[in-house]
Amino acid sequence: xxxxxxxxxxxxxxxxxxxxxxxxxxxxxxxxxxxxxxxxxxxxxxxxxxxxxxxxxxxxxxxxxxxxxxxxxxxxxxxxxxxxxxxxxxxxxxxx
Numbered sequence: 654x655x656x657x658x659x660x661x662x663x664x665x666x667x668x669x670x671x672x673x674x675x676x677x678x679x680x681x682x683x684x685x686x687x688x689x690x691x692x693x694x695x696x697x698x699x700x701x702x703x704x705x706x707x708x709x710x711x712x713x714x715x716x717x718x719x720x721x722x723x724x725x726x727x728x729x730x731x732x733x734x735x736x737x738x739x740x741x742x743x744x745x746x747x748x749x
Contacts, residue, residue, distance in 0.1 A: 661706050678718065679710060683731035686721035 679689045692711030699705045710716045726732045 679708060680721050680725060680729060683726075683729065686726040686729075686731050688718040688721050688725075690716050690718060692716070 677691045679691050681687055681689055689710040690713075691708050692713075693707075693709040695707045695709065697705055697707065721731075723732070723734075727734045
């Protein structure tokens, strides 16, 4: 099963609803979600001759920012919402 690829136009439309002064980060690896800084945008041609735009992370050591916030990973459906574990009933004095 193949998924349709997001186009530059769709990306621009999605970004137009965002705060223009907000930093752009890339979320990677759904099994170990991490956040990365973006450093470059490069337009090229793939092996079929189709124009493709690539977003690249930087090469600096602080490019990987750490774990993706759980709410973001849940929004991507990479993990379920984090919920507190159920509480066990408390024992009462003299009770079982």
